[in-house]
Amino acid sequence: MPRFKSSQDILRIVSNKDQIRNMGIIAHVDHGKTTMTDSLLAGAGLLSPSLAGTALAMDFMEEEQKRQMTIKAANVSLWHEEGGTAYVLNLIDTPGHVDFSGKVTRSLRAIDGAVVVVDSVEEVMVQTETVTRQALEERVRPVLYINKIDRLIKELKLTPEQIQERIGRIIKDFNGLIDLYGEAEFKEKWKVSFASNTVAMGSAKDRWGFNYDVSQKRGVKFSDVINGYSSGKVEELKTVMPIHEAILGMAVGVMPPPHVAQRYRIPKIWHGDPNSDVGQAMIKCDDNGPVLMSVTNIVVDPQAGVVATGRLFSGTIEDGEPIYLINSNASGRVQQVAIYMGPNREIVGRLSAGNIPALLGLENVKAGETISSVKPFVPFEAVHYVTEPVVTIAVEPKLSRDLPKLVDILRKLSLEDPNLVTTINEETGEYLISGMGTLHLEIATTLITKTGLEIQTSKPIVIYREAIRRAAGPIEGRSPNKHNKIFIEVEPLEEAVMELIKSGKISEYGDKTEMARSLREIGWEADEARGVWSIDEPFNMIVDVTKGAQYMQEVKDMILAGYRWGIKEGPIAYEQIRGLKVKITDVSLHEDPVHRGPAQIMPMTRRSMFIAFLNGQPTLMEPVQRITTKVPNDLLGAVTSVVTQKRGKIVSIDQKGHLVYVIGEVPTVETFDLSEVMRSQTAGRAFWGLEFARWSPVPQSLLQSVIEQIRKRKGLSPEPAKPSDFVD
Numbered sequence: 001m002p003r004f005k006s007s008q009d010i011l012r013i014v015s016n017k018d019q020i021r022n023m024g025i026i027a028h029v030d031h032g033k034t035t036m037t038d039s040l041l042a043g044a045g046l047l048s049p050s051l052a053g054t055a056l057a058m059d060f061m062e063e064e065q066k067r068q069m070t071i072k073a074a075n076v077s078l079w080h081e082e083g084g085t086a087y088v089l090n091l092i093d094t095p096g097h098v099d100f101s102g103k104v105t106r107s108l109r110a111i112d113g114a115v116v117v118v119d120s121v122e123e124v125m126v127q128t129e130t131v132t133r134q135a136l137e138e139r140v141r142p143v144l145y146i147n148k149i150d151r152l153i154k155e156l157k158l159t160p161e162q163i164q165e166r167i168g169r170i171i172k173d174f175n176g177l178i179d180l181y182g183e184a185e186f187k188e189k190w191k192v193s194f195a196s197n198t199v200a201m202g203s204a205k206d207r208w209g210f211n212y213d214v215s216q217k218r219g220v221k222f223s224d225v226i227n228g229y230s231s232g233k234v235e236e237l238k239t240v241m242p243i244h245e246a247i248l249g250m251a252v253g254v255m256p257p258p259h260v261a262q263r264y265r266i267p268k269i270w271h272g273d274p275n276s277d278v279g280q281a282m283i284k285c286d287d288n289g290p291v292l293m294s295v296t297n298i299v300v301d302p303q304a305g306v307v308a309t310g311r312l313f314s315g316t317i318e319d320g321e322p323i324y325l326i327n328s329n330a331s332g333r334v335q336q337v338a339i340y341m342g343p344n345r346e347i348v349g350r351l352s353a354g355n356i357p358a359l360l361g362l363e364n365v366k367a368g369e370t371i372s373s374v375k376p377f378v379p380f381e382a383v384h385y386v387t388e389p390v391v392t393i394a395v396e397p398k399l400s401r402d403l404p405k406l407v408d409i410l411r412k413l414s415l416e417d418p419n420l421v422t423t424i425n426e427e428t429g430e431y432l433i434s435g436m437g438t439l440h441l442e443i444a445t446t447l448i449t450k451t452g453l454e455i456q457t458s459k460p461i462v463i464y465r466e467a468i469r470r471a472a473g474p475i476e477g478r479s480p481n482k483h484n485k486i487f488i489e490v491e492p493l494e495e496a497v498m499e500l501i502k503s504g505k506i507s508e509y510g511d512k513t514e515m516a517r518s519l520r521e522i523g524w525e526a527d528e529a530r531g532v533w534s535i536d537e538p539f540n541m542i543v544d545v546t547k548g549a550q551y552m553q554e555v556k557d558m559i560l561a562g563y564r565w566g567i568k569e570g571p572i573a574y575e576q577i578r579g580l581k582v583k584i585t586d587v588s589l590h591e592d593p594v595h596r597g598p599a600q601i602m603p604m605t606r607r608s609m610f611i612a613f614l615n616g617q618p619t620l621m622e623p624v625q626r627i628t629t630k631v632p633n634d635l636l637g638a639v640t641s642v643v644t645q646k647r648g649k650i651v652s653i654d655q656k657g658h659l660v661y662v663i664g665e666v667p668t669v670e671t672f673d674l675s676e677v678m679r680s681q682t683a684g685r686a687f688w689g690l691e692f693a694r695w696s697p698v699p700q701s702l703l704q705s706v707i708e709q710i711r712k713r714k715g716l717s718p719e720p721a722k723p724s725d726f727v728d
Contacts, residue, residue: 009079010077010079010088010339011348013086013087013088014088014351014352014354014355015287015352017257017258017259017285017353017354018257018259019085019086019087019088019257020087020088020089020090020257020258020354020355021087021088021089021090021112021113021251021252021255021257022089022090022110022111022112022113022258022261022311022354022355022356023089023090023091023092023111023112023113023114023115023251023255024091024092024093024094024107024108024110024111024113024114024115024135024140025037025091025092025093025094025114025115025117026094026104026108026114026115026116026117026131026132026134026135027116027117027118027127027128027131028118028119028122028125028126028127028128028131028689029127029689030119031117031118031119031122031125031128031147031148032117032119032147032148032204032205033093033094033117034093035204035205036115036117036145036147036204036243036247037091037093038204039204039207039242039243039244039247040078040091040243040244040247040248041076041078042207042244075090075091075092075297075309075339075340075356075358076090076091076093076340077089077090077091077339077340077356078090078091078248080244080248080251080252082248082249082252082253087248087252089248089251089252090110090111090339090355090356092107092110092111092356094107094131104131104134105134105383106296106297106367106368106383106418107296107297108134108135108138108140109138109269109294109296109310109311109380109383110294110296110297110309110310110311110356111140111311112140112141112255112256112257112258112261112265113140113141113142113143113251113254113255113256113261114131114135114140114141114142114143115142115143115144115145115247115250115251116128116131116132116135116142116143116144116145116174117145117147117204118144118145118146118147118170118174119147119148120146120147120148120149120151120152120166120167120170120201121148121151121152121155121156122630122687123166123169123170123173123630123656124170124173124174124177125628125630125687125689126626126627126628126689126690126691127689127691128174128177129177130691132174132177132178132181133177133180133181136177136178136181136182136183136186136190137181137503138265138268138269139183139186139261139264139265139268139269141186141190141254141255141256141261142178142190142192143192143198143199143200143250143251143254143255144170144171144174144192144198144199144200145199145200145201145202145209145246145247145250146167146170146171146199146200146201146202147201147202147203147204148203148204148205149163149201149202149203149225150203150205150206150229150234152166153225153226153229154229160222160223160226163222164222167201169656171192171193171194171199174192175191175192178190178191178192179191185264194211194212195212196212196254197211197212197213197249197250197253197254198250198254199211199212200214200246200247200250202241202243202246203243204243206234206237206238207238207242207243208225208234208237208238208240208241208242208243209241209242209243209245209246209247210241210246211246211249211250213249213253214241214245214246214249215241218240218241220240220241224237224240225237257354258285258353258354258355259284259285259354262282262283262284262285262313262354263283266279266282266283266313268381268504269294269380269381269504270282270378270380270381271378271381271504271507271511271514272377272378277289278290278292278314278374278377281314281315282313282314285313285314285353285354286314286315286353287315287316287352287353288315288316289314289315289353290314290315290372290373290374291312291314291315291316291317291321291323291371291372291373292312292313292314292315292370292371292372292373292377293310293311293312293313293317293357293370293371293372294310294311294313294368294369294370294371294380295308295309295310295365295366295367295368295369295370295371296309296310296311296367296368297309297310297367298365298366298367298415298416299416300412300415300416304345304360305360305361305363306360306362306363306365306415307338307345307358307359307360308358308359308362308365308369308371309340309356309357309358309359310356310357310371311356312351312352312353312354312355312356312357313353313354314353315352315353315373316350316351316352316353317334317337317350317351317357317359318334318337318349318350319334319335319336319337319349319350320333320334320335321333321334321337321373322373323362323371323372323373324371324372324373324374324375324377325362325364325365325369325370325371326369326370326371326372326375326377326379327366327368327369327370327379328364328365328366328369330364332361332362332363332364332365333361334359334360334361334362335360335361336349336359336360336361337349337350337351337357337358337359338357338358338359338360339351339355339356339357339358340356340358345358359371366415366418367415367416367417367418368382368383368418381504381507382504382507382508388436388538388623388692389419389420389421389434389435389436389463390434390436390437390462390463390623390668390692391434391435391436391437391438391440391441391460391461391462391463391668392432392433392434392435392441392460392461392462392463393432393433393441393445393457393458393459393460393461394431394432394457394458395410395431395432395433395445395448395455395456395457395458396431396455396456397453397454397455397456398454398455398456399454402453402454405451405453406431406448406453406455407431409448409451409453410422410431410433410448413433413444413447413448417444419435419436419440420433420434420435420440420444421433421434421435422434433445434463436692437690438460438672441460445457460672461713462622462623462668462669463575463576463623464573464575464620464621464622464698464706464710465538465575465576465577465578465579465620465621465695466570466571466572466573466575466576466577466578466613466618466619466620466621467492467577467578467579467580467618467619467620467621467695467697468490468491468492468580468613468616468617468618468619469492469616469617469618469619469697470491470492470616470617471489471490471491471492471616472489472490472491472612472613472615472616473487473488473489473490473583473585473612473615474487474488474489474583474585474586474612475487475488475489475608475609475611475612475615476608477604477605477607477608477609477611478604478607478728479595479596479600479601479603479604480599480600480603480604480728481595481600483590483595483596483600484587484588484589484590484595484596484600484601484604485586485587485588485589485604486559486584486586486587486588486601486604486605486608487584487585487586487587487608488582488583488584488585488605488608488609488612489582489583489585489612490580490581490582490583490609490612490613490616491580491581491583491616492579492580492581492616493539493540493541493579493580493581494522494523494581496522496523497519497522497539497541497581498539498579500518500519500522501535501539505518506518506519506535507535508534508535512530512532515529515532516529516530516532517529519532525545527545527547528543528545528583531543531544531545533556533560534560534563534564536564536567538576538578538579539578539579540567540577540578540579540580540581540582541580541581541582542559542560542563542581542582542583542584543581543582543583543584544556544583544584545583545584545585546584546585546586546587549586549587549589550589550591551589551591551596552587552589554593554596555587555589555596555601558596558597558598558601558602558605559584559601559602559605561598561602561605562601562602562603562604562605562606562609563582563605563606563609565602565606566605566606566609566610566613567580570610570613570618571610571613571614571618571720571721571725571726572614572618572620572707572720572721573620573707573710573711573714573720574710574711574714574716575620575710577613578621578695579621579695580613582609607726607727607728610721610723610726611723611726611727614721614722614723614726615723619697619698619703620697620698620703620706620707620710621695621696621697621698622667622668622669622695622696622697622698622706623667623668623692623694623695624665624666624667624668624692624693624694624695624696625665625666625667625668625671625690625691625692625693626651626663626664626665626690626691626692626693627643627648627662627663627664627665627666627674627688627689627690628661628662628663628688628689628691629661629662629663629664629678629686629687629688630659630660630661630662630686630687630688631659631660631662631682631685631686631687632658632659632660632685633655633658633660635681635682635683635685635686636653636660636662638681638682639662639678639681639682639686639688640653640662640664641681642674642677642678642681643662643664643666645677646666646667646670646671646674646677647666647667647670648664648665648666648667648670649664649665650662650663650664651663651664651665665693666690667696671690674690707720
């Protein structure tokens with residue numbers, strides 16, 4: 001197989017869409033993604049074969065090598081020949097740990113196919129389900145690679161029949177995920193099987209693997225694998241069936257090229273008019289169309305500055321290209337166009353549609369940004385994360401003079417990782433970092449200290465959300481000058497609406513007529529459905545149901561600002577509000593604009609909203625984690641005991657082979673020492689993983705005490721606000 005020496009070999013063929021594949025590697029943590037990727041790099045001539053499986057070349061951060069885990073998504077472009085035709089495979093290796101699942105979600109926007117790696121010993125795990133669901137939601141076609149077959153032979157000493165049974169169960173369980181989460185149009189076509197060349201198996205560590213095509217071409221049988229291990233001839237397996245041929249062969253043969261994938265992906269991820277010129281340019285993956293790109297990853301390079309990587313859906317982007325940042329309502333100019341070769345960037349000058357360019361020179365760009373050479377343009381659908389930041393810490397420099405440096409570092413961290421939320425507590429002056437879990441925050445603080453800055457951090461604190469249990473209002477609110485009135489009702493936002501937002505069927509930038517139709521279908525009144533002003537994270541909506549109100553359009557932005565001020569910090573514990581529908585039922589506004597400025601309208605809106613909120617049986621919502629555990633039968637009691645002691649509950653118990661699968665739910669606040677407790681109770685014999693499940697009301701018996709603890713921590717009086725506190 002020819003091996004290229006420079007990016008020029010790749011650039012010669014990237015203009016031919018049939019020869020491009022955009023693919024990712026996704027899996028549960030420690031199932032062997034990055035080890036497998038080493039072999040793919042070796043097969044393409046980017047890594048010495050002697051290092052493949054141990055170099056972890058795509059884990060180019062020092063912290064990734066040290067912890068033996070992927071933290072950031074890494075890009076590389078590979079050259080591969082199949083049937084005499086050369087292909088370019090733009091590959092993204094993604095993290096497996098649930099704390100970094102946001103990087104997986106963003107990476108999926110850039111790719112069209114994904115290799116899902118499953119450990120043959122642990123089988124389909126909680127994060128396998130999560131990443132597969134994410135891929136299917138982005139209309140990314142999955143194929144299956146069953147890894148660590150060597151462990152079934154050497155460690156578990158299973159018979160060929162038992163191995164076959166296990167592989168069959170993994171394929172069945174994986175297809176069950178496609179059945180569960182796949183769209184009707186794709187689920188049958190995308191189910192995997194060995195016969196359809198959509199399943200491969202092997203050992204990434206030992207660098208062998210085969211699929212149906214390889215077994216037919218090379219005359220390989222599973223008995224050859226067993227004989228290879230029993231006779232100590234594993235090296236021959238690498239020669240006869242190198243893993244890169246099986247994986248890249250599946251990618252070329254099964255995964256769609258970009259111009260095919262974009263026909264069905266664009267309507268899912270972009271809610272503009274598909275029949276417009278820009279819509280057709282993306283659907284056709286037109287090199288001559290306007291530049292339209294979704295930014296999926298940001299890296300802040302110490303020398304080069306901000307590097308924005310993402311999927312180019314239309315046009316050809318070149319050095320010096322003037323562009324617009326649609327979400328930020330800003331403009332910029334691309335200084336350099338590059339492609340990533342692992343940790344290294346190769347400057348290429350220009351790149352056409354269907355590829356994954358890295359752009360330099362756009363200082364204000366963030367992950368999730370829409371880049372366009374034309375205005376106006378409907379942004380790409382926002383990426384919907386499977387989890388939200390649920391844990392926070394306070395951080396401060398040891399030396400006060402280093403505060404500006406800390407602020408700059410935090411800004412860069414949040415640019416690179418939008419799931420890492422940095423805020424300033426106005427009451428205490430603390431700098432707060434919120435993340436997906438304790439590991440997420442631990443990595444963030446490690447990256448800060450590696451810059452040479454000495455910091456102090458607090459213990460991790462769980463994030464709560466404020467919500468209401470019933471509708472309240474309408475409540476009259478008056479402006480400070482008493483010249484304006486607003487009447488507001490609040491009610492819990494329906495789960496059906498939240499599902500529409502999660503699925504992308506309704507969004508801030510989507511078609512308003514289509515949104516109104518979707519809302520009417522689930523029972524909204526026509527006036528409400530047409531009157532949606534804004535959809536705000538996390539799952540809050542404001543709706544105008546007034547009729548013929550004067551000056552409404554002139555004060556709309558001020559009312560929105562007051563509403564967003566309110567949902568940012570709720571009235572009972574200054575925590576963010578979640579799942580709230582705010583309805584403006586009436587307004588009475590002064591005819592003189594001087595008397596209805598922001599200083600009047602914003603506080604009026606917030607006060608009215610808060611009084612209604614406090615009359616709606618307010619409560620706190622706490623994050624709940626789903627725990628999936630696999631243990632031998634004799635440890636079932638130990639696992640269920642740990643879950644129940646942690647204020648959790650058992651959801652299901654299922655016997656599979658010699659292991660019992662226990663699925664439960666545990667509040668996040670109870671999980672900080674879960675690793676030590678689980679290891680102690682099961683003697684380290686349990687496989688388990690955590691995943692964000694949902695937000696759940698704090699039990700009534702604990703509510704008052706939790707509110708008091710939060711308020712005390714924030715320097716507030718112990719007693720929560722009352723409606724009368726907001727009456728002027």
